[in-house]
Amino acid sequence: MDPKSPEFIIDPPLKILGFVFEELSATRVAGHLTVTEKCCQPFKVLHGGVSALIAEGLASLGAGIASGYKRVAGIHLSIHHLRPAALGDIVFAESFPVSVGKNIQVWEVRLWKTKKTEKPENKKMVSTSRVTLFCGLPIPDHVKDAPDELKKVISKL
Numbered sequence: 279m280d281p282k283s284p285e286f287i288i289d290p291p292l293k294i295l296g297f298v299f300e301e302l303s304a305t306r307v308a309g310h311l312t313v314t315e316k317c318c319q320p321f322k323v324l325h326g327g328v329s330a331l332i333a334e335g336l337a338s339l340g341a342g343i344a345s346g347y348k349r350v351a352g353i354h355l356s357i358h359h360l361r362p363a364a365l366g367d368i369v370f371a372e373s374f375p376v377s378v379g380k381n382i383q384v385w386e387v388r389l390w391k392t393k394k395t396e397k398p399e400n401k402k403m404v405s406t407s408r409v410t411l412f413c414g415l416p417i418p419d420h421v422k423d424a425p426d427e428l429k430k431v432i433s434k435l
């Protein structure tokens with residue numbers, strides 16, 4: 279795992295689980311993940327915490343871009359796990375803003391699943407989340423380059 283790869287810089291935990299970003303913008307953040315053993319709970323379905331991790335990651339990146347690369351912090355996340363996603367399923371994730379304020383943003387994140395052999399139009403919803411984020415936290419000196427680095431990496435994806 280190359281710590282300098284773009285997706286590792288954008289979100290290290292999501293990269294480790296195999297998440298692939300497809301779109302990163304102020305109005306939509308999307309990507310997909312194949313459900314592997316390392317994403318599962320003991321009953322071999324997608325761990326609920328992984329779904330929440332995807333929601334937190336996508337909403338934070340979207341809010342960061344929409345705020346002009348301010349430092350954002352999630353302050354509330356609610357999630358409904360509607361269907362299990364099984365080992366081998368492909369999970370699609372899509373996030374969009376519900377409200378973009380000067381200080382507070384709210385993003386919706388939806389996860390869908392298909393079997394590898396199924397057409398994408400047959401996808402079924404796995405979960406729906408709402409994430410509330412505070413935008414504009416002070417940036418400490420030791421991470422002062424983080425916004426520029428993120429901006430550079432995201433613009434190249």
Ligand SMILES: CC(C)(COP(=O)(O)OP(=O)(O)OC[C@H]1O[C@@H](n2cnc3c(N)ncnc32)[C@H](O)[C@@H]1OP(=O)(O)O)[C@@H](O)C(=O)NCCC(=O)NCCSC(=O)c1cc(O)c2ccccc2c1O
Nearest residue numbers: 318319320321323324325326327359360361362363402404
């Ligand atoms: C909880 C539900 C089963 C409730 O379904 P409900 O009856 O309200 O709704 P439907 O009838 O419309 O069914 C929707 C959907 O649910 C699945 N399903 C329903 N019944 C069953 C069943 N008997 N067995 C298996 N699956 C069922 C089915 O996919 C249905 O879809 P269809 O398209 O086929 O109609 C349901 O809401 C549900 O399954 N939700 C998802 C729950 C989930 O995946 N949660 C996150 C993972 S759990 C978790 O995170 C976790 C669990 C652990 O035990 C752990 C243990 C140790 C460490 C960690 C753990 C952990 O992280």
